[in-house]
Structures are given as structure tokens and as C-alpha cells.
Amino acid sequence: MTAGPILADGDLLAITEQIWASYLDLDGASPFVPLSSAEPALDVHASVSVTGAWRGHILVTCSMGAARNVAGALLGIDLDDVTPEDVSDAVGELANIIGGNVKSLMPEPSALSLPVVLVDGNVGFPSAIEVGSLVGEWLGEPIAVQVLESTAEKDK
Amino acid sequence: MTVPMKILIADDSRVMRQIVTRTLRQAGYDDHDVIEAADGRQAFDAVVNENPDLVLSDWNMPEMTGIEVLRMLRANGVEVPFGFVTSEGTAEMRNTAEEAGAIFLITKPFTAEAFRDALDPILG
Numbered sequence: 001m002t003a004g005p006i007l008a009d010g011d012l013l014a015i016t017e018q019i020w021a022s023y024l025d026l027d028g029a030s031p032f033v034p035l036s037s038a039e040p041a042l043d044v045h046a047s048v049s050v051t052g053a054w055r056g057h058i059l060v061t062c063s064m065g066a067a068r069n070v071a072g073a074l075l076g077i078d079l080d081d082v083t084p085e086d087v088s089d090a091v092g093e094l095a096n097i098i099g100g101n102v103k104s105l106m107p108e109p110s111a112l113s114l115p116v117v118l119v120d121g122n123v124g125f126p127s128a129i130e131v132g133s134l135v136g137e138w139l140g141e142p143i144a145v146q147v148l149e150s151t152a153e154k155d156k
Numbered sequence: 157m158t159v160p161m162k163i164l165i166a167d168d169s170r171v172m173r174q175i176v177t178r179t180l181r182q183a184g185y186d187d188h189d190v191i192e193a194a195d196g197r198q199a200f201d202a203v204v205n206e207n208p209d210l211v212l213s214d215w216n217m218p219e220m221t222g223i224e225v226l227r228m229l230r231a232n233g234v235e236v237p238f239g240f241v242t243s244e245g246t247a248e249m250r251n252t253a254e255e256a257g258a259i260f261l262i263t264k265p266f267t268a269e270a271f272r273d274a275l276d277p278i279l280g
Binding site for chain 2 (some may be wrong): 071086090096103
């Protein structure tokens with residue numbers, strides 16, 4: 001555990017509200033609504049990691065519906081046109097923006113990782129392709145290994 | 157009538173490249189040509205091959221980070237105006253960016269007004 005200041009009350013909400021105001025709710029009609037408690041939805045899970053003077057992870061989890069709404073709003077497209085790649089990219093970017101802002105509040109120096117996204121339990125690394133894989137089992141239970149190489153995006 | 161300029165947007169997120177493009181329009185810079193790069197290597201190559209008038213670059217990208225792109229450009233004598241658009245805006249990063257030759261650092265989330273403040277001296 002890294003010693004250091006924790007986030008002040010309201011920091012995460014302030015960051016989130018700023019993102020909504022800038023990208024997701026430009027006219028203020030559909031703001032992010034904080035709740036005192038809620039069962040987390042885990043369809044989509046995006047995270048970034050911080051290493052350095054502060055070490056930790058920033059996670060965004062949401063339902064597929066929320067993820068599709070985020071992708072549609074960020075890209076300015078209809079929900080019907082949102083692809084799985086859009087969902088992965090959009091929620092990954094959401095985690096990246098929140099993570100970058102959280103990192104800025106923590107002790108320096110530190111470095112922010114690229115986002116990792118899981119959709120329905122399937123891991124997705126934006127801008128990466130599989131260059132090797134191995135599946136097998138041990139004692140009757142499945143084990144898989146994957147090597148992903150960061151790559152330039154092929155389509156625009 | 158402003159002379160159209162070529163602006164390179166470098167970000168590994170297609171979503172973010174789209175947002176930057178949209179924000180340029182909202183900020184009033186809709187007459188300029190936009191080209192894109194999806195990682196640091198592509199960004200470096202695009203500057204060398206397409207000679208943009210301005211680079212708007214993410215910091216954290218695969219292949220080469222934005223700061224590595226900027227340093228390599230300057231090491232090769234390329235003096236294209238270069239600004240960062242990044243989710244991280246610490247004093248340390250601003251200093252690092254400035255020392256490497258960046259002319260501004262815009263933090264995400266950003267507004268069209270933030271773009272105007274940073275870009276008017278170059279594009280206005």
C-alpha cells in the first residue's frame with residue numbers, strides 16, 4: 001500500500017461532472033446522477049493503472065447500455081451505429097480521462113498506463129492485436145495464454 | 157478569410173480524435189484540414205511526410221509517447237507548432253512539455269473555449 005493523500009470528498013464527482021458537461025451532457029439535460037449506494041453493473045470494465053510515487057488503479061464499470069450510451073454520445077452517432085469496438089474505445093477513454101485527472105491529484109512523479117477494457121468478461125486492449133495464443137488445460141481446468149502487440153489502428 | 161491549415165490529431169483513441177475534431181469545429185476552426193495518427197510512430201511519420209501546420213497530440217500512446225514524438229521531431233530539426241491534449245495536467249508534465257518545445261497543454265476534459273485560448277495565437 002502506498003502512503004499518501006487520499007482523494008478529497010467530492011473529487012471524483014467533480015471530475016466526472018466535468019467530463020459529462022464537456023462531452024456527454026452538453027446541454028445539461030441528462031447529468032450523471034450520484035447515488036449513495038448501488039449494485040455495480042459489470043458488463044463493461046475499463047481500467048488504467050498509475051505507477052510511481054502513487055500506485056493504484058482507476059476502474060470504470062458499467063452496464064452495456066451505459067457503455068453504448070457513452071460511445072454514442074462521445075462519437076456523436078446513433079446507438080444503432082455503435083459497434084463493439086466503439087464501446088471498448090469509448091469506455092477505455094473514459095477511464096483514461098478520469099484516471100489522468102485522478103493521477104494529477106496524487107503525489108508526483110508517476111506514469112499512467114494505457115487503458116485495459118473487459119467486455120462481458122472478454123479482455124480487450126485498444127490498439128493491440130494478438131500475436132500469439134495458447135489454450136490448454138491442467139487438472140481438467142482451462143488455462144489460456146495470449147500475447148498482444150500494440151499496433152497502429154488500421155481503420156479510420 | 158483564413159488560410160486553411162493542416163492540423164494533425166494524434167491519439168490512440170478514435171473516439172478522442174473525433175472529439176478533438178468536433179471541438180475544433182465548435183471553436184470555430186472548421187476551415188482547416190484535419191489528418192489523424194493512431195499512435196506516436198504514425199504521428200512522427202505523418203509530420204515528416206505530410207508537413208502539418210500544427211500538431212495536437214495525446215501524451216500516452218502506443219509505439220511512442222507524445223513527448224517522445226516531440227523530442228524526436230525537435231532532434232530532427234522539425235519545428236512544427238506542437239501542443240498536447242491529454243488527460244494529465246500536472247505541473248511536472250507541463251514543465252516537461254514546455255522544456256521539450258510544446259506551446260500548450262490542454263487537459264481532458266476540455267471545452268471549445270479552452271481550444272480557442274490555446275489555438276487562437278496560432279490559427280486565429
